[in-house]
Amino acid sequence: LNMKGMSQALHFGQRVHDNGWGMFTTFLQYKLAEQGKKLIKIDKWFPSSKTCSCCGRVKESLSLSERTFRCECGFESDRDVNAAINIKHEGMKRLAIV
Template sequence: WGMFTGFLKYKLEEQGKKLVKVDKFFASSQICSVCGYRNAETRKLAVREWDCPQCGTHHDRDVNAAVNIRNEGMRLVVA
């Protein structure tokens, strides 16, 4: 994994881009990507879909996590 990320960083720097790493403990699948509500029930890997009790949005676990990881990465770049 280290070699892969090193190679990726090198290639991105050649193109004038930056590799941003999100903390591995970031709760990407537990946070509603619409309103920010944190749902502790989604810690269980068996929960593949869930509805946010705060805003009512229906989430696919993986799609929601991907959106949250993208948003966190963008937040880290701006910060």
Template sequence: MHVDADVPVRWSRDLPAEPTSVTVVKDAAGRYFASFVVGTSNQPLPESAAEVGIDLGLTHYAVLSDGRKIDNPRFLRRAERRLKKTQRALSRKAKGSANRKKAVARVARAHARVADARRDRAHKLSTALIRENQAVYVENLAVSGLGRTRLAKSVHDAGWSQFVSMLEYKAPRYGRHFAKIDRWFPSSKMCSACGAIQPSMPLAVRSWTCPCGAVHDRDVNAAINILAAGRADRLNACGGTVRPAA
């Protein structure tokens, strides 16, 4: 692409060093982005004593092993009325007309705003969790499989894969540990107090009592179990052994 005049630029952040290359792309909404390749070194944060397990969901976007619950913003659901309006306007335009091209661009911009908001929140949440915790553990969800169920729209709206990938690449950059727990690990059915596994745990069950007497919030219990499994895997990888809870 050849440009004879100055192009106004909105920088997302300052470049940490001279770029070795740059790629300019145009998205479906008609926006241009310049992607720079820059050599950088990791920037380890001060060590933290905290570690966290994360249970991802739809009722809450994320529930943490320390009991915190992160609201699900549902960006796509909130924008549905506007999206439907722009889509209806597009359907009324004649194919091949200039007005249809403008309507296509408006639809693309509306979807881009949703994607931008989702990505911005994922960045902020992933950065906060990496800064707070020395180790972060999350269940390795089968997102592609869930995308073929009746929950497909909600799963797409949540954007779990994007969030998890951010945790994964930010952890080593800042000197943190990150790991995914096997998707078949019974985090929701296991009692985090005694280790007993319930025969079933329907999604409608939000709290339950174990025969040992422990009362559980379903998602907090799952997050605690994910944290314990992550710690055990990490210790075993280092040649240690896991002692049963007293």
């Protein structure tokens, strides 16, 4: 999440900065390391919502009002579920590289 951008764009101001996001990710990384696991960070510009999790085709545009992802290959899914699948696949790719 882009906490700095959220604080500026959404007028949340200091409330967003006070949430301790950096501390949360540090603790999460520490706890995962204790269990022999890794925290994989995905780039905030990764097109998870615009990419078909079935065929990999990336849409040119996808408005926020479109709640169902539909691809030319026939795949159809909830937009957020499709994005979650893509984030999982990208994390698995990065884990294999590391």
